Amino acid sequence: xxxxxxxxxxxxxxxxxxxxxxxxxxxxxxxxxxxxxxxxxxxxxxxxxxxxxxxxxxxxxxxxxxxxxxxxxxxxxxxxxxxxxxxxx
Amino acid sequence: xxxxxxxxxxxxxxxxxxxxxxxxxxxxxxxxxxxxxxxxxxxxxxxxxxxxxxxxxxxxxxxxxxxxxxxxxxxxxxxxxxxxxxxxxxxxxxxxxxxxxxxxxxxxxxxxxxxxxxxxxxxxxxxxxxxxxxxxxxxxxxxxxxxxxxxxxxxxxxxxxxxxxxxxxxxxxxxxxxxxxxxxxxxxxxxxxxxxxxxxxxxxxxxxxxxxxxxxxxxxxxxxxxxxxxxxxxxxxxxxxxxxxxxxxxxxxxxxxxxxxxxxxxxxxxxxxxxxxxxxxxxxxxxxxxxxxxxxxxxxxxxxxxxxxxxxxxxxxxxxxxxxxxxxxxxxxxxxxxxxxxxxxxxxxxxxxxxxxxxxxxxxxxxxxxxxxxxxxxxxxxxxxxxxxxxxxxxxxxxxxxxxxxxxxxxx
Numbered sequence: 263x264x265x266x267x268x269x270x271x272x273x274x275x276x277x278x279x280x281x282x283x284x285x286x287x288x289x290x291x292x293x294x295x296x297x298x299x300x301x302x303x304x305x306x307x308x309x310x311x312x313x314x315x316x317x318x319x320x321x322x323x324x325x326x327x328x329x330x331x332x333x334x335x336x337x338x339x340x341x342x343x344x345x346x347x348x349x350x351x
Numbered sequence: 352x353x354x355x356x357x358x359x360x361x362x363x364x365x366x367x368x369x370x371x372x373x374x375x376x377x378x379x380x381x382x383x384x385x386x387x388x389x390x391x392x393x394x395x396x397x398x399x400x401x402x403x404x405x406x407x408x409x410x411x412x413x414x415x416x417x418x419x420x421x422x423x424x425x426x427x428x429x430x431x432x433x434x435x436x437x438x439x440x441x442x443x444x445x446x447x448x449x450x451x452x453x454x455x456x457x458x459x460x461x462x463x464x465x466x467x468x469x470x471x472x473x474x475x476x477x478x479x480x481x482x483x484x485x486x487x488x489x490x491x492x493x494x495x496x497x498x499x500x501x502x503x504x505x506x507x508x509x510x511x512x513x514x515x516x517x518x519x520x521x522x523x524x525x526x527x528x529x530x531x532x533x534x535x536x537x538x539x540x541x542x543x544x545x546x547x548x549x550x551x552x553x554x555x556x557x558x559x560x561x562x563x564x565x566x567x568x569x570x571x572x573x574x575x576x577x578x579x580x581x582x583x584x585x586x587x588x589x590x591x592x593x594x595x596x597x598x599x600x601x602x603x604x605x606x607x608x609x610x611x612x613x614x615x616x617x618x619x620x621x622x623x624x625x626x627x628x629x630x631x632x633x634x635x636x637x638x639x640x641x642x643x644x645x646x647x648x649x650x651x652x653x654x655x656x657x658x659x660x661x662x663x664x665x666x667x668x669x670x671x672x673x674x675x676x677x678x679x680x681x682x683x684x685x686x687x688x689x690x691x692x693x694x695x696x697x698x699x700x701x702x703x704x705x706x707x708x709x710x711x712x713x714x715x716x717x718x719x720x721x722x723x724x725x726x727x728x729x730x731x732x733x734x735x736x737x738x739x740x741x742x743x744x745x746x747x748x749x750x751x752x753x754x755x756x757x758x759x760x761x762x763x
Contacts (some may be wrong), residue, residue: 268755299615299618299727300617300618300654301616301617301618304557304558304559308557320480320559320563
């Protein structure tokens, strides 16, 4: 999935969850501006994990502040920086 | 109004299967928290849970307590309730001194027969298997209260209270009010819970408030709660009744306060908790200066401990930073609907022995979160101040439901 598609899907998840129009959810919007509380954050993170088949570590979750943070986090987590080592014989 | 005293104690917890065992663990700081181990439902050897610890009851064997018929009919949550209630009733010699129709049973239980629900649902959904005919009666949240009434032959008012993590505290408070008002002459009350199922652990894992390390209430680096299970039960009756029959008195309940935040399903508010504490003190006709101990809800999550500290300051003003506070959840874990009863037991023992249990999980002042500005009891138990005979036990539940009990050191 390319970056624009990741961005579109993340915005869709947040907009649907908060019953907002798509155009209201932009990269620069903070969670506070979207009236997202801690439970919204957990809920949306769960959706994102399901859709992109990723696991967001606790320490990353606590640092999320904006829509852009979510998108960038997904892009980072879905591309492992180190390839999986081959099993040793 | 009548004075209400406690004449029977019972428990089955991760730190003791009897009250003497619980007492020793409480004052010696022996924790019941340990590794989850391999859950039977885990797939491919992995349980998929981010945390690795819980507080489970070790070596509980239903065969030692029940007939095969009772074992078939009950979930462990009801079994825990019966075992603890039997201890309390026996100690108080309850049934010899009160008519069965004049005794109430009011128990807190949040999750009901969770394991029975999960096992039967999994069989149904994945194998289209038949559902066991006792699933309904094993899983209803009132099953524990009913089984205690059947076991002891109690025919007065019997009910279960379910207010998440405040269930047992609400139950004890309502039982206290019923005995005080004369609606019944005695009550068995407390809480019970057996929530450590695969589905429940995974559900809590998803909320990300369970500690990946271990529960450390009021610590600077606290990172969540540790789930637990168990039961604690009490016999309540009037002081006149207890004195007339020369019963042993373990403590006195003097006040009960409750409130709702009415704001958020998971985010607690200090105003609601403070209101419940103030109501408990007013109900007890006690002055803030008389409070010598607070057994905090103290889950070890960032949000609870910060909000509870703020509530203590809102309630007590400048005194807030001087009242000894501890959370005992680092020993027995957070047993949901039972936890208020387990902590009430710790509070009753603290007043009885005039020894205040230490806050479990941290031992030095450097580890305490200084922003909370509380007098946390660290390391060893602290000798109580006999001029301050009141202790509070706080329960602050998901859903913004707050319940606070006030106890007074009973001096014969």
